Amino acid sequence: MAKKAAPSRRQLAMVFDLNKCLGCQTCSLACKTAWTTRAGMEHQWWNIVNTFPGRGTPRDVFTHGGGYTKKGEPIPGDFPGKRLWGEAWDFDYEGVFGSNRDEPIPLHPREHDGAAPQWGPNWDEDMGGGEYPNSYFFYLQQICMNCSEPACVEACPRESVYKREEDGIVLIDEERCHGYRFCAEACPYKRIYFNEQRNVAQKCISCFPRLEAGVAPACIRQCPGRVRHIDYLDNVDGHIYKLVKKWKVALPLRPDFGVEPNVYYVPPTSPLAFKDNGEFDDLNSRIPMEYLKEMFGPGVEQALATIEAEREKVAAGKKSELMDILISRNWNDLLGPFTVDPAQLQRQPVR
Amino acid sequence: MTAVTASKTSGTVEDLRSPRAAAWKNAAEVKLPLQPTPLDAQPSAYVQKAWANRERGNVPSVAVRALSVGDQLVLRLEWAAPDPRRLINDNDVYADACAVIFPSNGKDAELSTMGSPERPVTTWYWRAGAPGPFLATATGLGTVSRAAKHGLQATGEWQAGFWNVVIAGPAKSTRIGVAVWSGVSGERAGLKSHTPAWHDLKVG
Ligand code: SF4
Ligand code: SF4
Numbered sequence: 001m002a003k004k005a006a007p008s009r010r011q012l013a014m015v016f017d018l019n020k021c022l023g024c025q026t027c028s029l030a031c032k033t034a035w036t037t038r039a040g041m042e043h044q045w046w047n048i049v050n051t052f053p054g055r056g057t058p059r060d061v062f063t064h065g066g067g068y069t070k071k072g073e074p075i076p077g078d079f080p081g082k083r084l085w086g087e088a089w090d091f092d093y094e095g096v097f098g099s100n101r102d103e104p105i106p107l108h109p110r111e112h113d114g115a116a117p118q119w120g121p122n123w124d125e126d127m128g129g130g131e132y133p134n135s136y137f138f139y140l141q142q143i144c145m146n147c148s149e150p151a152c153v154e155a156c157p158r159e160s161v162y163k164r165e166e167d168g169i170v171l172i173d174e175e176r177c178h179g180y181r182f183c184a185e186a187c188p189y190k191r192i193y194f195n196e197q198r199n200v201a202q203k204c205i206s207c208f209p210r211l212e213a214g215v216a217p218a219c220i221r222q223c224p225g226r227v228r229h230i231d232y233l234d235n236v237d238g239h240i241y242k243l244v245k246k247w248k249v250a251l252p253l254r255p256d257f258g259v260e261p262n263v264y265y266v267p268p269t270s271p272l273a274f275k276d277n278g279e280f281d282d283l284n285s286r287i288p289m290e291y292l293k294e295m296f297g298p299g300v301e302q303a304l305a306t307i308e309a310e311r312e313k314v315a316a317g318k319k320s321e322l323m324d325i326l327i328s329r330n331w332n333d334l335l336g337p338f339t340v341d342p343a344q345l346q347r348q349p350v351r
Numbered sequence: 352m353t354a355v356t357a358s359k360t361s362g363t364v365e366d367l368r369s370p371r372a373a374a375w376k377n378a379a380e381v382k383l384p385l386q387p388t389p390l391d392a393q394p395s396a397y398v399q400k401a402w403a404n405r406e407r408g409n410v411p412s413v414a415v416r417a418l419s420v421g422d423q424l425v426l427r428l429e430w431a432a433p434d435p436r437r438l439i440n441d442n443d444v445y446a447d448a449c450a451v452i453f454p455s456n457g458k459d460a461e462l463s464t465m466g467s468p469e470r471p472v473t474t475w476y477w478r479a480g481a482p483g484p485f486l487a488t489a490t491g492l493g494t495v496s497r498a499a500k501h502g503l504q505a506t507g508e509w510q511a512g513f514w515n516v517v518i519a520g521p522a523k524s525t526r527i528g529v530a531v532w533s534g535v536s537g538e539r540a541g542l543k544s545h546t547p548a549w550h551d552l553k554v555g
Pocket of ligand 1: 143144145147152170186187188189191192203259
């Protein structure tokens with residue numbers, strides 16, 4: 001059994017409702033502008049939304065190893081090179097915005113060496129899977145899961161990666177980090193980036209300075225789709241507890257990775273599939289159950305049945321606690337205890 | 352055990368900064384054999400598992416020349432690197448590096464584990480493409496702690512399959528160990544080749 005991180009006193013957790021995501025990347029941009037604009041971070045997308053079935057970010061995201069076997073043995077992983085993530089492209093802004101040209105120049109992205117990009121975050125947007133008329137896709141938010149068995153924490157020989165006692169957030173101490181990148185190999189969700197200029201590993205920090213001021217993380221607060229919920233997992237009156245533990249409709253992504261993630265997903269529902277003769281196939285939905293089980297584990301069938309049943313209840317004019325939570329008519333209800341409006345805060349100067 | 356002897360020379364450290372400086376021709380060369388750092392000593396189950404079947408610690412030896420100028424010990428380390436890594440320029444690229452190690456208390460310390468809490472080691476670390484050398488202390492694998500100020504100087508040159516690194520800093524007679532990281536093999540942290548035991552260091 002591998003050495004594991006000490007359990008935290010409380011655990012912050014998130015639920016993302018895949019049935020509501022618009023794929024708009026407001027979350028990704030909210031994060032980008034808040035945290036990853038400094039030198040060496042241009043290519044980093046601590047939060048990124050990808051179309052699935054798809055290859056993800058980095059390319060073929062779930063095939064790079066890491067995590068644990070059923071017996072708790074670490075699984076060797078790799079840290080994909082830049083080509084598989086995509087660089088921060090250069091754009092000819094001057095050409096586009098310059099007024100001294102007769103012909104406008106389209107905004108061609110370029111890699112740093114001038115070549116046309118071959119890959120980037122969410123490269124295969126909206127391609128999805130299946131064949132018409134049974135084609136399908138959904139958007140999947142990729143972010144650090146603040147795992148309860150964080151392989152990244154175990155892998156670091158310098159104890160630079162740690163799990164916070166008070167809320168279970170996993171952070172990298174950049175003062176201790178020597179850029180060895182074992183954490184990035186060990187993370188099965190490939191949610192750690194490398195800052196080449198500073199020789200340190202960097203990742204989602206769950207907006208901890210905002211949390212400490214009572215403000216929800218930027219990706220959650222700015223989501224126009226009301227997709228994202230946050231709270232402590234042990235708050236029995238909160239959305240997370242109710243969705244994960246009570247209604248069991250929010251599930252971990254790739255539970256087979258063995259790291260016990262603390263981001264949960266409400267799996268995507270889909271209409272019935274078409275049979276060859278054009279009739280509805282009463283037994284199968286558009287998104288194959290096999291695929292959903294691979295992504296969200298065996299609980300997905302029951303979760304989808306529960307959502308279906310509660311939807312019908314509401315359609316019949318009855319009340320459903322589950323639907324009320326998923327809809328969240330009052331936007332602040334998504335934010336758990338983190339409802340402070342950042343515009344009302346006395347802002348600290350940037351260090 | 353072969354000793355490393357730094358004979359006194361006139362001039363300045365600056366004169367010796369280039370590995371091809373004339374003074375190095377007359378300095379005696381000793382060849383120190385290296386061996387891989389034991390895997391079971393690595394402080395992470397992940398590293399132990401991921402490297403169980405990977406090649407590592409395969410730099411067989413390092414050639415050391417030493418001179419002393421004033422209170423400065425100047426060392427020239429030369430080792431074979433047929434496929435050098437001069438720069439960290441991708442997620443999965445690791446740069447070649449070397450370090451000289453001294454027992455911090457001047458007498459004894461465990462070399463293969465980079466010291467222990469009771470017996471720390473001091474190290475001068477150089478890495479290809481990094482901004483200058485580092486002075487650091489360690490009390491075991493994974494504990495290397497870099498000093499903000501170091502008073503060290505270093506130059507590294509790769510030529511025809513070999514690294515030549517000159518590293519200089521204040522030192523008196525003590526014992527010395529050497530470690531080399533092979534970037535092409537993905538070596539970093541405790542994954543390296545190192546002298547299995549201390550060598551006496553005589554500073555003239
Ligand atoms: S998602 Fe990856 S980086 Fe985040 S805690 Fe889990 S193992 Fe670590
Ligand atoms: S901001 Fe919300 S709706 Fe838009 S991509 Fe992110 S999670 Fe989906």
